[in-house]
Amino acid sequence: MLPASEAGEWVVLGRVSGIYGVRGMVKVFSFTESRDSILDYSPWYLGPDRRPWVLEDGRMQGEGVVAKLAQVEDREQARALIGQEIAVIRADLPELGAGEFYWSTLTGLRVLNREGIVLGTVSAFLETGANDVMVIDDGKGGELLIPWSAEASAGVDLPAGQIVVDWQADW
Structure with missing residues (x-):
């Protein structure tokens, strides 16, 4: 070991x-x-x-x-x-290019929308074929499914431990 x-x-x-x-x-x-x-x-x-x-x-x-x-x-x-x-x-693991991330690096990060509302934390990712989906634990016993896109990846701030997404809290 x-x-x-x-x-x-x-x-x-x-x-x-x-x-x-x-x-x-x-x-x-x-x-x-x-x-x-x-x-x-x-x-x-x-x-x-x-x-x-x-x-x-x-x-x-x-x-x-x-x-x-x-x-x-x-x-x-x-x-x-x-x-x-x-x-x-x-x-x-191989080094990644700019804007590329391993899912394991993103799991556990806090997710906020552009208005600064905390949506929850990334608990997992799903591969759906069309595009990947972030599974967000909302902290209230529920989950949100948010498509992972180039826009979402542009909002990753690893030092701050967060991802900013273009997503409304009530969607």
Whole structure:
């Protein structure tokens, strides 16, 4: 295990969602923009203890991703990993251009509209096909869904921990 203090910030790229075959391969639900991009990283750090697992092989299988981890030899070992988050160290991710952000960087930021009304905090993002959507926790037990756009990304202020959007509080 690599302690968080040595590793820096963790970024979750997916989770183990099932088993595949009899030789210890796992099915992976990937959060990366291109599903198989998760295979570009090794080691994967699994579970709450962030134990490192070396990626031996992987590929697209139909609509999903399957992977072989070096330490996993059979179905039962693979089955024990189901539900585990797959994380990498943020420093291992590629640098982004201006105006580009990893969703994990934006999650937890406060969201305000142009009038300065706090709408809530970013709790997640959804990929819908047409455009991505920010899921905003309004702090009152509800949520708002706000399209993520170039205008929204222009309102990101990481030092202030906030995003300004063109969105009315009563929409």
